[in-house]
Amino acid sequence: MTDRPMRLRRSQLSVPGVSEKMLQKGAASDADHVFLDLEDAVAPSEKRGARKTIVAALNGLDWGRKTRCVRVNDVTTEWCFEDIIEVVEGAGNNIDTIMLTKAMAAADVQFVSLMLDQLEKKLKLARRIGIEVLIEETSGLQNVEAIAAASPRMESLIFGMGDYSASQQMNLRGWGSEGYPGDIFHYPRFRIAMAARAAGLDPVDGPYANFRDEDGYRREAKYAHMLGFVGKWAIHPAQIAPALETFSPTEREVTRARELAAAYDKALSEGLGSVNVNGTMVDAASIRIVMNTVRRADLIGM
Secondary structure (H helix, E strand, C coil): CCCCCCCCCCEEEEEECCCHHHHHHHHHCCCCEEEEECCCCCCHHHHHHHHHHHHHHHHHCCCCCCEEEEEECCCCCCCHHHHHHHHHHHHHHHCCEEEECCCCCHHHHHHHHHHHHHHHHHHCCCCCCEEEEEECCHHHHHCHHHHHCCCCCEEEEEECHHHHHHHCCCCCCCCCCCCCCCCCCHHHHHHHHHHHHHCCCEEEECCCCCCCCHHHHHHHHHHHHHCCCCEEEECCHHHHHHHHHHCCCCHHHHHHHHHHHHHHHHHHHCCCCCEEECCEEECCCHHHHHHHHHHHHHHHCC
């Protein structure tokens, strides 16, 4: 998927599709990515109206450089197909991605992808709309590799730990203090990150419910970052800044990475396969780690 757009997803802000006020705040926020929600944040009786509110916000607000995403209901519901049709017909040129909830199998993604194929042809849209997928059911995790490779529109896999916990009937009493020894979500995070990277996608960590607990949010974001995730959800604007900080390299790290990359390029030009830079050996293997930081900094604009 070499033509996949490169997007920042350090902070993905969740905004209820029914609230014009919150949509305005989302557009003005510092988040890299805002998803306008038609699923859990919207009552069944309000979903039809929320689609119109979302279309108006996408067309009428200044979103800057943010990724503009709409989270639709899952394919087993009566709302999914109309979610996609109405928001794409109404604001297709102003939508970057569609977020599919509760994906169980590759066929779920292919359903959305085929609908987008048809809508883009009908509307003659200039840009391809990407797909982001929530892995939040045990069957979704079992099929995560196939889901990741289901469509060239795929851009991101997101771990939805809330519904996943319910799906697996996990006992979360003591999570974060006593109880399970270690990170209770290590396995699903690791597997999602590996499937995403193998398919050339961005792995993103899901919500942390207590938005007043910044230390807890930072802890979970750090765990995800160490496993290769590029960002984490923010269910409240207070979580945006911790996410941006956690998933961004420091100025010192960027300077060092560029120094090592320049030294390695110079060594290659001299016919050398490795170089010692102030006690750090840089070779074909280690330069890959260095370049991850360089590319990240370039995307951020550091």
